[in-house]
Amino acid sequence: MSARDWVEKDYYRELGVAKDASADDVKKAYRKIARENHPDAKPGDTKAEARFKAAGEAYGVLSDPEKRQQYDEARTMFSGGRFGGFGGGRGAGAGAGAGGTGFSGGFDVGDLFGGGGARAGQPGAGGLGDLLGGLFGGGAGTTTGPTPGMGGTRPREQRGADVETDVRIDFAEAVGGTTLPLRLASPTRCTNCGGNGAKPGTSPRTCLTCGGAGVVSRSQGAFAFSEPCRDCSGTGSIVDEPCPECGGDGVSTRSRTLTVRIPPGVDDGQRIRLAGQGQPGSRGGPPGDLFVVVHVNSDDLFGRSERNADDLTLTVPVTFPELVDGTTITVPTMDGKVSLKVPAGSSSGRTLRVRGRGVHRKDGRTGDLLVTVELAVPSRLSSAARQALDAYVEATADHDPRADLTRRAEAAARRETAS
Ligand SMILES: [Zn+2]
Ligand SMILES: [Zn+2]
Numbered sequence: 001m002s003a004r005d006w007v008e009k010d011y012y013r014e015l016g017v018a019k020d021a022s023a024d025d026v027k028k029a030y031r032k033i034a035r036e037n038h039p040d041a042k043p044g045d046t047k048a049e050a051r052f053k054a055a056g057e058a059y060g061v062l063s064d065p066e067k068r069q070q071y072d073e074a075r076t077m078f079s080g081g082r083f084g085g086f087g088g089g090r091g092a093g094a095g096a097g098a099g100g101t102g103f104s105g106g107f108d109v110g111d112l113f114g115g116g117g118a119r120a121g122q123p124g125a126g127g128l129g130d131l132l133g134g135l136f137g138g139g140a141g142t143t144t145g146p147t148p149g150m151g152g153t154r155p156r157e158q159r160g161a162d163v164e165t166d167v168r169i170d171f172a173e174a175v176g177g178t179t180l181p182l183r184l185a186s187p188t189r190c191t192n193c194g195g196n197g198a199k200p201g202t203s204p205r206t207c208l209t210c211g212g213a214g215v216v217s218r219s220q221g222a223f224a225f226s227e228p229c230r231d232c233s234g235t236g237s238i239v240d241e242p243c244p245e246c247g248g249d250g251v252s253t254r255s256r257t258l259t260v261r262i263p264p265g266v267d268d269g270q271r272i273r274l275a276g277q278g279q280p281g282s283r284g285g286p287p288g289d290l291f292v293v294v295h296v297n298s299d300d301l302f303g304r305s306e307r308n309a310d311d312l313t314l315t316v317p318v319t320f321p322e323l324v325d326g327t328t329i330t331v332p333t334m335d336g337k338v339s340l341k342v343p344a345g346s347s348s349g350r351t352l353r354v355r356g357r358g359v360h361r362k363d364g365r366t367g368d369l370l371v372t373v374e375l376a377v378p379s380r381l382s383s384a385a386r387q388a389l390d391a392y393v394e395a396t397a398d399h400d401p402r403a404d405l406t407r408r409a410e411a412a413a414r415r416e417t418a419s
Contacts, residue, residue, distance in 0.1 A: 011058035016206025019072075023063065025211040030059040032212055032236075036203075160279035160288035164271075167292055169262060171299035175312065175334055175359055177264035182292065183257050189280035189287075190252040192245035199241040207232035235283065251280060260292055265359040265367075267309055268296040301332060310359040310367025316340075317376035323348060333357040333369050340371055348375035 012019050015029040033055040035041065037048040061067045169178060189195040198204045206212035210229035214236035218225045228234030242248030258277060266272070271291045278288025305311035316331055326344030330337050331354070338354055351372045358367020381389060400406075 009054075009058070011062050014054050014058035015062065016208060017062075017211045018208055021211050023065070025213065026059065026062045029206055029212050030055055030063070032206065034059075157285035158282045159285045160281040162288040162291060163278040164291045164293060166295060167260065167262075168295045168297065169266075170297050171302060172334060173262065174266050174268070174294070174296040175264060175302075177266075177362075178262045180260055180262065181257050182260045183255055184290075185253060185255040188252060188254055188256065190243060190246035190250050192252070193243035193250060195250040195280060195282075195284075196237075197239045197243055197246065197248040197250040199243050202239075202241045204237035204239045207236055207238050210236060212236040250282070258290075262294060263362055265310060265361055266294050266296070267304070268294070270294050302334065305367075305370055308367060310361065310365065311370050312358045312367065313370045313372065315372045315374050318342060318348075318373045320375060323373065323375060329373075331369075331371055338369075342373055346373060348373065 012021070015021075015026060015033065017025055017029045021029070034052060037045075037052040037055070039045075039049055039052065042048040163184075165182065165184060167180065167182065169180070190197070193200055196204050207214075207229060209231040210216045214229055214232065214234045215226045216229050218227060229236070232238050239248045243250070246252040258274065260272070260274065262272065271293050274290040274292060276287045277290035280287045301314060303313040305313050312334065314331060314333075316329060318327070318329065322329075322342060323346045324344065326342055326346070328339050328341050331340050333354065334357065338357065340352060340354060342350075342352065349372060351370050354369040354371060356366050357369035360366050378385075
């Protein structure tokens with residue numbers, strides 16, 4: 001290839017790098033183009049194939065210091081300043097340090113509902129079946145940094161932000177589980193341009209200022225700073241013809257409806273992770289997760305046990321004779337009524353367990369219904385009841401229910417005095 005051939009071709013422009021770009025930046029720029037235009041990535045796209053080949057040719061020259069020097073000299077000799085516009089690069093900063101959009105916090109109780117292990121950072125598996133992928137999944141934000149090596153690396157890709165939203169459900173829905181539509185007006189990857197921000201049919205070009213790295217380094221005295229490239233706002237590429245749908249930022253706000261499956265036994269305030277349903281990633285990064293915070297309305301009758309959330313609680317009023325003699329009462333449960341035997345001699349406040357009438361977990365674990373009997377004290381008595389009660393008082397006059405308590409209190413007081 002002659003020097004004149006070289007002059008016809010602007011290899012720097014081909015790779016989108018500045019004329020004084022470092023070997024490292026040349027390599028990076030080439031890899032980006034090669035990856036994006038590789039025939040495997042875009043089969044049948046002749047434009048991409050041509051770009052892929054041209055970039056390969058440019059890289060073949062610019063990656064070889066000796067050839068690059070010859071090429072530069074040839075251009076200077078023959079071009080007469082035609083290519084003068086490429087000197088603007090300030091040397092791309094190496095290592096794009098894009099900050100992670102990490103979701104912090106989250107407890108690691110991924111097995112709460114059996115099947116759901118934490119699957120942090122897993123890109124959008126999507127689909128109804130996966131919506132409950134991990135409860136409290138600890139969804140750690142991951143930013144995939146530049147990785148060495150050609151195949152399949154995607155420098156500077158950034159995971160989308162996690163999104164949080166709230167839903168309110170009834171107590172019965174929390175106990176039995178439910179499916180509900182969730183309407184979200186949230187940014188999603190623009191479908192018109194596929195998220196690259198360029199008008200369909202065009203593609204973004206590599207930013208010349210930063211060589212596609214998205215950051216530039218600037219030295220001030222003895223220090224070198226890395227800062228986001230101003231020309232491309234840190235994206236590394238420039239869109240000449242913006243996508244009309246999203247205005248060039250690759251993200252459009254659309255309302256979408258997701259179906260959220262709330263598993264049986266969800267607690268008030270619990271967060272459910274919907275993997276991959278958060279904000280779209282930038283530059284090909286995976287989307288963030290959506291966290292649905294579930295608020296549960298309280299119920300008139302039933303509660304959740306504080307000791308075991310799978311157990312439901314219910315308080316049932318009973319009469320004094322029922323506690324004394326024992327009885328069988330009919331109590332409501334979340335699914336139909338059951339008969340419950342109250343043993344004779346039960347105290348008010350005694351809790352009886354109805355097996356299997358609590359939360360039914362998907363993994364087969366089942367909670368119970370805890371029925372607390374509570375003495376209902378009448379505020380008014382009929383005269384017949386009054387007479388009967390007076391007779392009862394008289395008949396039990398020799399029984400002091402506090403006799404034991406009094407004896408123990410006095411014993412304690414004596415020990416106190418002795419010591
Ligand atoms: Zn678009
Ligand atoms: Zn730039």
